[in-house]
Amino acid sequence: MISIDKVGMNYQLDGEQVKVLSDLSLTIEQGESLAIVGPSGSGKTTLLLLLAALESPSVGSIAIKGQDLSALSQDQLADLRRDNMGIIFQSFHLIPSLDALSNVALPMEIAGRNNARSIATAMIKSVGLEHRMKHYPLQLSGGEQQRVAIARALAHSPSLLLADEPTGNLDASTGSRISDLLFDLHREMNTTLVLVTHDEQLAQRCQRVVRMDGGRLVEEHAHHGE
């Protein structure tokens, strides 16, 4: 599904080049769940940005379903995110001026789909927020907001789900429920899940765990996960 081949990423900072990723190669299969762990500054977030096609590598290539991302224009990359990816952020990042239902329907409405609202309604029900469809993000708790964000990320049945510390801003109990929901839906919809987290317990729920340090892949192990 995803092929990362000798990818490196550099930034310019005050005239100096900073290496964030070096010679990174990785393959992720369709339907697989992968956790990326590592200390702060190890390059986890940068890798996630590259997978989300929100940044381009300085060297190397990334291909999703055989399509080299560097060959696509900005609009084509936007279309790719819209149709094939779902992103779950640590800070939820719901649109404040849209209610929960409209937030969930957002990617499908951007795509111009006729049935956006009906699919979104079904998705909101599946995350247990049927009674909160017309509420705005400010009116929802942190856990509820993250559930809406998960619904938004999955409503359009993407083939790739990217999650950046999905439980990072939640208390333990809520975080646990959110994790359960996330993995249940991942299994149900057979999406490929790439998860960045500091939470080792959460990481262990994935089929594979890769550890990063200093911009490099330093460890990888597989286990049965979910």
Place this chain on the structure above:
Amino acid sequence: MENKARFLLSFAWHDLRASGRQLWVFCACLMLGVTLVTASAAMHGLLSNSLLDDTRALMGGDIEVSANQPLPDDSLEWMAASGQVSLTRELNTMLGTQNGDFLLVELLSTDENYPLYGELVLSETGSLQDLTGFVNGFWGVLIDPVLAERLSIDPGDNVSIGTLMMEVRGLVLQQPDRRLSANWRGAPVLISDAGLEATGLMGPVSRIDYEYKVRTDVAPQSWKNEFYQAFPGSEWEVRSFADRSERIAERLGQIASGLLIVAFSTLFIGGLGVFNSIHTYLQSKLKTMATLKAVGMRQGALIAVYCLQVGLLAGLSGLVGVLAGGLLTGVGAQLVAQEVPLDDSFGPFLMAAVVAWCFGLLTSFTFALPALGKALSVNAAVLFRGDSHGSGQLSFPWRLLTVLLALLLGALILMAVPDLRFGLAFLAVVLFCLAFFEGIVRALKKLAVMLESTAWLQRRVITRLAIANLHRPGAPLRTALLSLGTSLTLLVACTLVVTALLRLINTTVPDESPALVLYDVFPDQLEKVEALVSDYASTERIALSPIVRARVTRINGQSLSEMDFPDSDWEEMARDEHKLSYRSGNIDSVKMVEGSWWPQSAEATSSNDQVYIVMEDREANQMNLKPGDTLRFSGAGHEVEGILSGIYSQKGLQTRFWFEAIMSDGALDSFINRYVGTAYMSDEDALNAQQALAKIAPNVISVRTANIVDSARELLAKASSGLAVIASISLLTSLLVLASVMAAGRRQQIYDASVLYALGTRISVIKAAIRREYSILALITALFSMCLGTTIALLLLEFRLKLESTDLVWLGLVTAIGASSLIFAIGASYLFRHLKVSPSILLRDNEA
């Protein structure tokens, strides 16, 4: 595609509705600018329609030939062969009521062809000939309603004109060639030919204007050329309705241009408010934009959403502005209609509304684009990295688009302003101001940085904080100088001009001017007029001087008819009559600017004596004259030639007679058939003298300065009110811009204040620093606007109006400092009310 478009529109609307309240400054700034543009353009349209659409009727014909003697029969036959001719005779005189009030009027006697265009509408039934005929021992007159109201006269009352009592037989409700107010030319009084002759005012030396109007199918310019060829060397003035249109259009254009420029300045200032307001709003939308990109919205769609929001706001605000402008136009029209009957059609307002609305839209986008471009370049990566406090750089396409829109706006302004010179000057001044203030801002910021590191400031925390805030990113210095500085400059300039004029009217004119000014005194009346006026106890002095009308026929020996006229203005000027007089103790208080007066002893008592001439600067410059040139004047069958010894300037608004040339004593003796004079006495005695003069010399026109001062006060009050409205709107816009700057910087100020508070700084110290910062801003803004505003006002007053006003500079300073301090005090108080120090924001990544 349809779904996508509908979604974008729906999203733009919902997003705007949820958080658009922040944009009230955007809306208010734009609305005020559009209001002024609408009102200015609409007034211009209404006036143009009223005065220009039917210039033929306004002039009374296609062609007008003016003379001060009846035209010879051959010329009358020539004119009659080309069309229909109508003669109107005009004579200025005093009209007296039974209460003893007198007023300057213009007697008009017309023939049976009058009017050639339009319709004469009278309050009574009956023809003009019947109503002005001799009935029951009285000749009849028809008067203007303004005159009737002013002197409290009704039909049936008797009035004195010349040696006769006449009966007012009706009011002139509509006179097509006299649509301008009675106040401007002397109220018209219609009288028959025989009635005019019966008044005894028509003598050999009477000043009667013979106006021959011609209605013809021949093209005006061709008619004029053929007439000049048929009657070369004639002294008659010939004007076509096209000439009249051009002059009126030029005057109207200048006034409209002035008003529109003030309106565009307000729109420009409002544009700064638009920029700040949109910038603040979009900063709060960065995460939304990044999220939309992350979930797959294309850049084009994102641009469409936020451009739609700007367009929606601009469109709605512009609409409100147009409606407010309509109301303002209504008020303005009411005031102007007292002087000029206005066209009441909707067309001019509609056109002005559309133009103003479009300008509002264009201005919004021009100022919003840079903020849009920066915000829309936000990288979705900020959602992961948690840094959304700043947006990206403005890319080249956005810069280019902004510049192109600005150029388009400039081009449209040039098209909209009637006088192109005004438009170009305005754009040049705007560019200069932008560059000038940018230079000042950079210099001040550098100075602030230098001051911060001085030892003196190290121990003064409050002042140091205040000065540090001057050069921090997002500091209001630039915007305050540009917006508030511009409107304060306008305020200072208006204050100085109005004060100078008020002083002239209330103090200088009453103190220095004669109480009574006399016109049309015949030579044989000199003694008795002088004796009558001198008889009053309060009379300090009376001065009488001849007034002679003559034309320049030769310059340095070359006949004017042999000269190549550079343009039609020169040709018209060459045919103009000039008013000449003697020095008579410098009766008109002129000031020599080049050359000098002649020796005191020089008198042209014989034809061999050298004649000296001094000439008014405007006339001399028009004819490219300089001291040493010789001039020959011709008038009433006489000629005189002399050497130009000097050029003088008039005293501007205080000039009474506007003599265009003054000659050495004796030079004009053979020309003289009337005198003008001034009498310095109390106003009460002037009133009595006016009544007494009407009895012994009914042809003498006497004008009390007190009346002129009252009229001028009235006019100045109206003009001041108009200026006050415009200056207030401009100032209000600047206040809003300042509010937008404060709103933009509020988040940063709260953050800074929270950090300082957490580190142990007292709230009182934080507020004191803000107060000091605003005081410095107020002082800087006041100083610059005082300098600019005073310079503009003094240039206008000293050079154009010739009023010495350098002693009013202190007033400019007081106005600037007062207004600036008040505005920044309001701003500081607004900020203090919203400044909630919140250290918790330092611990959480929340919006403040």
